[in-house]
Amino acid sequence: MLCEMCGQDVPATNAVRVESSVLQLCPNCSKFGVAVAPPVLPAGSAPPPSSTGAARPYARAGRRVEERDLYTELPEMELAPDWGKRIRVAREALAWTPEEFGKRLNEKKSLVLKLESGSFRPPDATIRKIEKLLRIRLRADPEPAA
Numbered sequence: 001m002l003c004e005m006c007g008q009d010v011p012a013t014n015a016v017r018v019e020s021s022v023l024q025l026c027p028n029c030s031k032f033g034v035a036v037a038p039p040v041l042p043a044g045s046a047p048p049p050s051s052t053g054a055a056r057p058y059a060r061a062g063r064r065v066e067e068r069d070l071y072t073e074l075p076e077m078e079l080a081p082d083w084g085k086r087i088r089v090a091r092e093a094l095a096w097t098p099e100e101f102g103k104r105l106n107e108k109k110s111l112v113l114k115l116e117s118g119s120f121r122p123p124d125a126t127i128r129k130i131e132k133l134l135r136i137r138l139r140a141d142p143e144p145a146a
Contacts, residue, residue: 001024003024005018006026006029014030078139079140080140084115086138094134098116104133105126105130106129
């Protein structure tokens with residue numbers, strides 16, 4: 001057996017508490033802590049299972065978690081082909097400048113201009129914010145497959 005403190009190979013080790021840890025130490029290293037008595041088992045009881053056993057004590061029996069793909073459960077929604085133009089027209093209808101719209105959206109003016117030109121596809125959270133703020137619809141149902 002190996003001493004957990006010095007690494008020396010010894011025939012037997014002792015359980016010793018060093019500060020707040022219990023280590024298996026050789027007789028030479030045992031002087032650095034306090035010996036810990038092995039737990040007293042009631043007569044006829046089995047020893048606790050070893051950590052190397054095949055049984056997994058923390059595994060739940062009978063319940064299995066299945067993986068699922070959330071994207072298959074969500075309805076398919078895509079951005080409309082003219083989503084950038086819709087943003088610009090709605091913003092202009094409210095007489096907001098790109099700076100003002102950016103402040104209300106909590107984004108920069110440069111992002112607003114990229115959105116309106118269609119060069120940047122916004123994340124879904126930003127799409128929802130834009131739709132709510134401008135009261136428009138940027139997403140369209142996909143066309144049915146033939």
